[in-house]
Amino acid sequence: MTDTPATAAETFPIERLREFSTRVFAACGVPEEDAALAAGVLASADLRGIDTHGVARLPQYHEMFEQGRINPRPNIHAVRESPATATVDGDNGLGLVVGPRANEMAMEKAERVGTGWVAVRNSNHFGAGEYYPLQGLPRGLIVWAMTNSPPQVAPLWGAEKMLGTNPISIAFPGMEEPAVVIDFTTSAIAFGKVEHAARKGATIPAGTAIDRDGRMTTDPREMLDGGALLPLGGDAEHGGHKGYCLAAMVDLLAAALPGANWGPFPPPFPAHLPEPPRSVGLGVGHMFGAFRIDAFADPAEFRRQVDDWVRTMRSTRPAAGTTGPIIPGDPNRRAEETRREHGVPVIRPVVEALERVAAATGVPFR
Known part of the structure; x- marks a missing residue:
């Protein structure tokens, strides 16, 4: 083309x-x-x-x-803390700074006591979710990252934006094989892909979005003009209830728990999006979890098991018209x-x- x-x-x-x-x-x-x-x-x-x-x-x-709308010099600080946990206030700082600082705190706690969990409030968009678990791989840590985001997704059987795309990311290191890197939104597609399709004049996949009247659409401009994304899976017949539940889990863990805005109430990003009707907390919320592999198993043996898992999945008989399964993180x-x-x-x-x-x-x- x-x-x-x-x-x-x-x-x-x-x-x-x-x-x-x-x-x-x-x-x-x-x-x-x-x-x-x-x-x-x-x-x-x-x-x-x-x-x-x-x-x-x-x-x-x-x-x-x-x-x-963003504080360039935030005072990022813990407001509640234990040896293995913390709640951090990002002081409305750039999420690309608040997120990595909080993730570092979770990893340091894991290195000291075996596991670390840090919830964040009063932050902003923190970038690509996979960045965070990738930081744990060279340190012998498994890191889990979640964030909520401004509303772009309709709840199952809803016709308006009430949830963020609320991604989940985690990575597992191998010994000789590449790491298994899992990073996905809990919406059918990422909002950024809708923006990207609109820039390119392309369509979005069927079953991923609705227009302002709640009808399915493949036109990204109709989704952006008052429509909404659907939860992962799309409609109920294709598992949309599972995506909806995952989005709810992220919203409650990463936002409601530390005191950030949940559901339709996070501040807009990008700035041209509508302001929320009210505030129920502070900014956007994140959750980072880290744990040492050696707290659960011999690290070398676990890495060998990851290698075996990767090779087993790759050996799967290919479906018709494909070259066979890929491993999360391959592309x-x-x-x-x-x-x-x-x-x-x-x-x-x-x-x-x-x-x-x-x-x-x-x-x-x-």
Whole structure:
């Protein structure tokens, strides 16, 4: 298929995108160390093929800073703590900073006492969920991350946005095989994929969204114009009740428990989304869990079991018309291998948005 102006992509080295993001965050008043940390979260998404959560999000973060919706220099602090747990207040900081700081706290607790669980309130969008469990792999930790988000999803049999896409992420290290990296939204598709499809003039899969009247649609613009995403599974006949329950679990653990806004009440992201009708807490909520493998099993033996699991799944007889099962994390790992060598493709609408950010901040993009 011939590229259209919306789908044509320009390729950039990942370090160029990381440097630009770092300097933009710094221009927004974010301290240098935090700016580099936030840019690293975006770069990880771009490298691993999660185009919806990489540099494409930078204009939206910039807009939030411009409107005074994010505190560039937050006092991130624990408001409740035990040796293995904490509730952290992010002071309305950039989620790309609050999230990694809280995740680090969970990992440090796990290294000291075997497990660590940190709930977060008063944060913002924390980037691609898989970033967080990936940080635990070189430390011999299994890390679990969840976050709620502004409403984009209708509850089962509902016709309006009442829940976030509420993703869940976790990773398991192998010995010789690549890690099993699980990262999924509890909605049928991620909201970022709807935005991406709208930019490209493409459709979204059937059974993933409804329009403002509650009718199924494959037009991303109809979903964005008053429609909603459906829970993972879609309708009840295809398991939509399971996605709905997963979304509820994340909402209650990651938001209600630490005192963040749940359901339809988190603050908008991107900034142009409607304001919630009321507040029931502080900002967006996250939950990070970490535990040492050696608290449960011999680490080497567990890694060998993960290897065996991976090889067993790969040996499954392929379904007709396929090359056989993939392992969770395979597409992202392959994307990283390619993009480290050849660069990151950025579609024209995103390039234009980044050029506008460059003009507004005085940070050169090229």
